[in-house]
Amino acid sequence: MNTTGAPVHTTVDYLLGLGDDALVAAQRLGEWVTAAPELEEDVALANIALDQLGAARLLLSYAGELEGVGRDEDALAFLRTDREYRNCLLVELPNGDFAMTMAKLLFLSAYQLPLYTALSGCADERLAAIAGKARKEVAYHLDHAGLWTVRLGDGTEESHRRMRAAVEELWPYTGELFVADPAAPVDPAGLRAAFLANVEPVLETATLPRPADGWGPTGGRAGLHTEHLSYLLAEMQVLHRAHPGARW
C-alpha cells in the first residue's frame, strides 16, 4: 500500500485532512463568484479558490493512491459523507459578509503557509513537491487577506466593527489547527508560533485587538463537523450522486 520511498508516517487520514481543508475552502470561495463587492475582488477570490482546488486535487489523488482501494480524487470528493471528511471546522463555516470571508482566509493562509513550508522539506518527496507548489500560492492568499483585513479594520467605523466581529467569532476555530499530532509528517503543534507571527502584526496594523485564547471547538479531523458541512456537501455532490459513474 505504501509507495516506494514514502515514509510510513504519511497517512491517508493526514493527506485527507490537508486535501479536505483546501477542497472545502475552495467550495466556499467559489460561492463568492459574481457576488464579490468589486469586479477585481471577484477575480481575486476566484483565483484563490482555483489555487486551493488545485492543491486539493493533488492531495486527494495522492491520498487515493496511498489508500490503494481504487478511489480517485473524484470518488474522494464526491462520494464521502461529512463524517468521512477530515477538514478543519474553520473552512466549512459559512462565508458571512466580506469581513468574515477575509478573516477566514487570513487564518487559513497564515496556518497553511508555515505548514506547506515545513512540508516542502519533508522526507516524503511527493508530498514535499505538492507543498512546494502550494506554498507559493498560499503566500499570495495571505498577502491578499492581510491587505483586506488592514483596509477593513482601519477603514470606516462600520468596516472596523464588522472586521473585529469576524476576527472574534472565528478565533476559537484556530485552536483546532494546532492540536498536537506527533505522528504527522509535520506536527501541527509546532506551527502555532509561525501562525501568530503571520496574524498578530496584521491585526495590530488593522487596529484590531487580538482575541484571547480560550476554549475552541474541535472534531473536524475526526469527522465531527459543524452543522454547515453536510449542506455544503449536499450541494457539491448532488450531480455526482444523481448520476454515479458518469464521465465528464
Added chain:
Amino acid sequence: MTAPGEGRAGWPLWEVFVRARRGLSHTHVGSLHAPDAELALRNARDLYTRRQEGVSIWVVPAGAITASSPDEKDAFFEPSADKVYRHPTFYPVPDGAAHL
C-alpha cells in the same frame, strides 16, 4: 473606502504596464479599478499576468498620465522632413569622422 451606493467612485482607474519575463520594455496591457496602488498591483497580477514569475508590473493612476491630444496631432507629429532647415546637412563632414 467606498460608501454603500457610491459605486466605483472610491475606486479610481489605473493603467497597467507589464514587462514579460524575457521582454525588453513595459507594454501597456490595459486598465483596472482599485482603491489604491497596492491593490491595483495585485489585481493586475491576477488579471494580466496570471501570476507568472519574473514579470514586472507598473501601475499608474490614470489621472497621472498626460496624453497628447488627437486634435493637435497635426501640429505634434507633422513630418519634419520637408523642413530642411531642421536637418544639420548644410556643412561638410570633416575627414576622419566617417561614422558621424
